[in-house]
Amino acid sequence: MRVDGLSIGYQGTNLFENVSFALQKGERCGFVGRNGSGKTTVFKLIVGQETADAGSIVMQKDYTIGMLDQHIRFTKPTLIEEAALGLRPQDQDHLYKIEKILFGLGFTDEDLYASPDKFSGGYQLRLHLAKVLVSEPDCLLLDEPSNYLDIVSIRWFTKFLQQWKGEFILIxxxxxxxxxxSTHTMGIHRxxxxxxxxxxxxxxxxxxxxEEIHERTALSLDKKRSQVQSFIDRFGAKASKAVQAESRRKMLDRIPVLEKLKNLYQLDFGFNVAPFPGRMMEDAKEMFFAYPPAKDPIIVNDLSLEIEKGExxxxxxxxxxxxxxxxxxLAKETTPDSGNIKFSENLSIGYFGQTNFDRLHPVHTIVEDIG
Structure with a gap:
């Protein structure tokens, strides 16, 4: 795969300019860069989800890309049937491939014939990862895959990627x-x-x-330029120094000008905490919860918990x-089947779950959504 001269911007601001790189056979690339530098956008451009302002992406014929989709949607009644959607047409009877990957990602035998909807957000994202892996593409595009993996599954996934025969780019x-x-590292910088x-x-x-060499060189050239200009200013009007002054002017024109590197911004913010005058924030007693309709398995059984200020x-x-x-x-997002939770009248709760796409407004900017 070769990317040549890729540029893209939003609302008049360039995200990146003239980006080029080649991914050779067998290369496994870690992809780095500051948040917002455009790493995920590069992935979207590669798979055609976005269009670049300039540049091209060239791949060999029949070269396949597998990218993890963070949006959760299921069409099959069981976990293993949903995972099988990722199999290549010639591998439809190779269920052992699915089981190997599902077990590696932390699923059990009991999970295979359960509904995908019954799993937590983290496990649903693992299912999506499994579908990508069983498709055995030539190249994997992995955007923060370890965010929803535990230590055991990360160890398995590490070995899986170390043995991967194709290419991948990993954020x-x-x-x-x-x-x-990774065998290589690539990054977007400045x-x-x-x-x-x-x-x-x-x-x-x-x-x-x-960058240290650039800065030292820029300072050295500035100093040299200043010295030459000082000579010209001092002796340029004197007839006896006219030849030397003219020589210095030509020298000044030949001294390159290196722009100083701009300081990269550092994100700095703080959180305001609502005042809370009391001591006890929440007091949960003998909570019981199981998901309908079968109410099995029991998820929370006889849980009692006190949360005090400052904890x-x-x-x-x-x-x-x-x-x-x-x-x-505890966040009032759902209610227990039995037991109760007492919330302080002065309590203000902020909740952030594993999957929050449905809480985002589809046309708002980030600032508008936060506000």
Missing amino acids: THDRDFMDSV QKMRKMKGSSVEFFEKIMEE RIAIIGKNGRGKSTILKL
């Missing part, structure tokens, strides 16, 4: 994970793209070294065991 904030599976063999650590060290509580446990359900109960 992740987990640099250890990235460097353990609206330009570069790619090199090696880890993300080596990539950023190289950029830092080059910061972490909920741990295996995926699919009810952590998200407990948060929904």
Whole structure:
């Protein structure tokens, strides 16, 4: 795959300009860059979900791309049938391939014939990942795949990617994970793209070294230019120095001008916390919850919990065991089948779940949605 001269901007602002790179056979690339630099946009351009303002993307005939879709939608009644949608036409009877990947991602035998809708948001995203992996494309485009994997499934996925025979481009904030599976690192930096063999650590060290050299060279040239200009200003009007002054003018014209690197902005913000005068925020007693219609399995059973002002509580446990359900109960997103929760009258709750697409307005800007 070759990307040549790719440029794209939104509302008059360039996201990146003249981006070019080639992905050679067998290369596994970690993809780095500041948030908002355009990494996910590059993925969308590759698969045709967006159109570039300039440039081209060229692939070999029949070269296939598999990209993880973050939008959750299911059309089959069972997990294994949904996963089978990813199989290539010639592999439709190879259910063992599906099971191997599903088990690696943390699903069990009991899960295979359960409805995809019964799983937590994290597990539903794992199902989407499984569908991409079983399709065995030539190239994987992976956008933050480890966000919804636990330690065990990350270990399995690491080995899977290390043994991957094709190509992939991986976006992740987990640099250890990235460097353990990648042969190359590419990144968007100052609206330009570069790619090199090696880890993300080596990539950023190289950029830092080059920018330090650039800054030192720019300062040295500025100093030299100032010295030459000073000579011209001092002796340019004197007949005895006219030849030397003219020589200095020609020298000044030959001294290159290096632009100083702009300081990259740092995102800085804070959170306002609503005042709370009391001590007890929530008091849950003997909560019971199971999903209808069968009310089986039981997700929360006889749970009692007090939350006091100033406490910061972490909920741990295996995926699919009810952590998200407990948060929904405590956030008034759902109600227990039995038991009760007392909420302080002065309590203000903010809730962020695993999948929040339905909470976003389709045409609002980020600022409008937050406001």
